[in-house]
Amino acid sequence: MNEGALLDHLTLPEQFDVVVHPVRELRGDVRAQPSKNYTTRYLLAAALAEGETRVVGVATSEDAHAMLRCLTDWGAGIEHIGDDVVIRGFGAAPRAGVTLNPGNAGAVARFLMGVAALTRDTTLVTDHPDSLGRRPQGDLLEALERLGARVSSNEGRLPVTISGPVRGGVVEVSAERSSQYASALMFLAPLLPGGLDLRLTGQIKSHAPLRQTLDTLAAFGIRASASDDLSRVQIPGGQRYQPGRVLVPGDYPGSAALLAAAALLPGEVRLSNLRENDLQGEREAVDVLREMGADIHREGDTLIVRGGQTLRAVNRDGDGFTDAVQALTAAAALAEGTTTWHNVYTLRLKECDRISDTRRELERLGLQARETEDSLSVTGAAQIAGGVTADGHGDHRMIMLLTLLGLRAEAPVRITGAHHIRKSYPQFFAHLHSLGARFDFVERDT
Ligand SMILES: O=C(O)C1=C[C@@H](OP(=O)(O)O)[C@@H](O)[C@H](O)C1
Numbered sequence: 102m103n104e105g106a107l108l109d110h111l112t113l114p115e116q117f118d119v120v121v122h123p124v125r126e127l128r129g130d131v132r133a134q135p136s137k138n139y140t141t142r143y144l145l146a147a148a149l150a151e152g153e154t155r156v157v158g159v160a161t162s163e164d165a166h167a168m169l170r171c172l173t174d175w176g177a178g179i180e181h182i183g184d185d186v187v188i189r190g191f192g193a194a195p196r197a198g199v200t201l202n203p204g205n206a207g208a209v210a211r212f213l214m215g216v217a218a219l220t221r222d223t224t225l226v227t228d229h230p231d232s233l234g235r236r237p238q239g240d241l242l243e244a245l246e247r248l249g250a251r252v253s254s255n256e257g258r259l260p261v262t263i264s265g266p267v268r269g270g271v272v273e274v275s276a277e278r279s280s281q282y283a284s285a286l287m288f289l290a291p292l293l294p295g296g297l298d299l300r301l302t303g304q305i306k307s308h309a310p311l312r313q314t315l316d317t318l319a320a321f322g323i324r325a326s327a328s329d330d331l332s333r334v335q336i337p338g339g340q341r342y343q344p345g346r347v348l349v350p351g352d353y354p355g356s357a358a359l360l361a362a363a364a365l366l367p368g369e370v371r372l373s374n375l376r377e378n379d380l381q382g383e384r385e386a387v388d389v390l391r392e393m394g395a396d397i398h399r400e401g402d403t404l405i406v407r408g409g410q411t412l413r414a415v416n417r418d419g420d421g422f423t424d425a426v427q428a429l430t431a432a433a434a435l436a437e438g439t440t441t442w443h444n445v446y447t448l449r450l451k452e453c454d455r456i457s458d459t460r461r462e463l464e465r466l467g468l469q470a471r472e473t474e475d476s477l478s479v480t481g482a483a484q485i486a487g488g489v490t491a492d493g494h495g496d497h498r499m500i501m502l503l504t505l506l507g508l509r510a511e512a513p514v515r516i517t518g519a520h521h522i523r524k525s526y527p528q529f530f531a532h533l534h535s536l537g538a539r540f541d542f543v544e545r546d547t
Pocket residue numbers: 138141208278279280281284306307310311423424447
């Protein structure tokens with residue numbers, strides 16, 4: 102067996118810490134993994150269609166598996182063919198009386214909660230009470246109640262039970278804490294007799310995933326219209342999702358971590374399968390890294406990073422690239438000056454509190470960081486000493502950030518609970534290893 106195969110996610114211990122060794126350079130080619138956000142959306146839309154849909158090149162992350170498991174429990178037929186999944190959908194009739202477990206996948210949980218209003222009753226639970234179990238669901242549940250669903254929950258958190266049916270009509274939903282609530286209603290809308298005239302209230306966050314939802318609806322033949330600012334989305338009822346064939350694009354949020362790693366170290370990294378015209382907001386990570394001074398250019402769908410340039414701090418609104426903020430914080434931690442990410446309050450509501458917990462881990466590594474309610478700042482250091490154990494906080498994006506800092510530290514950095522990387526990027530360590538990084542994996546008791 103070659104070393105790369107040893108690092109395959111299937112052969113790593115079930116639960117592990119990772120020891121990240123400092124490395125001098127990164128060099129090589131990687132094909133970006135399939136997009137998480139498009140995988141979850143395409144699988145769900147395929148299940149909401151009647152007939153067979155082939156989703157080409159599906160992500161292998163835990164969140165993708167969570168969606169597949171829940172759709173199977175609702176009655177979808179699922180067949181894996183190589184990297185593709187063929188889904189025989191249940192259309193507007195998911196099985197009633199089912200308990201779904203979306204694992205730790207926020208988007209999956211929320212999208213399913215919306216669709217649950219098609220059933221007489223569906224319960225959602227989580228086996229991650231300290232992460233997904235703590236994330237707020239109230240804004241979505243209240244919107245479903247306003248539409249006439251009966252809802253019970255643990256004070257606006259999982260577990261929840263939702264009982265439909267609902268007819269549709271005009272409904273307000275807050276988009277201030279997460280865009281996923283509105284996306285959930287958008288998936289539900291075409292299958293309701295009355296459709297939905299959605300009014301997104303509050304300061305709308307994460308516009309990019311909302312556009313990905315509209316894009317997905319269009320790919321499945323659903324008619325929808327939206328105002329430019331997305332405060333109003335109208336989706337006529339009585340429509341059917343059309344089965345067919347969809348191709349999952351490459352994943353920008355996970356790739357942002359590889360791009361930042363490549364910018365931080367000498368060498369040359371080529372990252373393919375990242376189309377230029379893509380609605381994933383984390384595509385902006387390329388511009389941010391360029392603004393910091395990174396040498397990145399594009400040849401078609403391939404991004405080429407010549408690393409090791411001196412990076413400079415930036416001041417940016419981070420909401421447009423919410424899932425790349427952690428990766429870009431690693432670049433900022435080694436840039437000249439103080440970087441601030443503004444308008445990132447929603448980071449507090451993700452797998453961990455990505456503002457306070459990040460500040461604490463940066464400080465543990467000897468860096469200066471500051472937070473406000475909705476911003477995170479870090480002052481770059483010329484060197485990071487390393488030789489410490491950092492807490493992964495059960496958060497894949499925190500693990501990416503800490504790994505990048507470990508690669509550039511003077512001594513190894515250990516990250517606890519690094520298996521949580523599998524939530525969105527199971528091959529993260531294998532990809533970095535193929536570029537020259539070195540890791541030790543220390544098994545933890547399950
Ligand atoms: O719709 C989606 O697939 C997602 C939306 C974003 O969440 P918020 O809308 O809560 O920012 C993002 O962070 C998450 O990883 C995926």
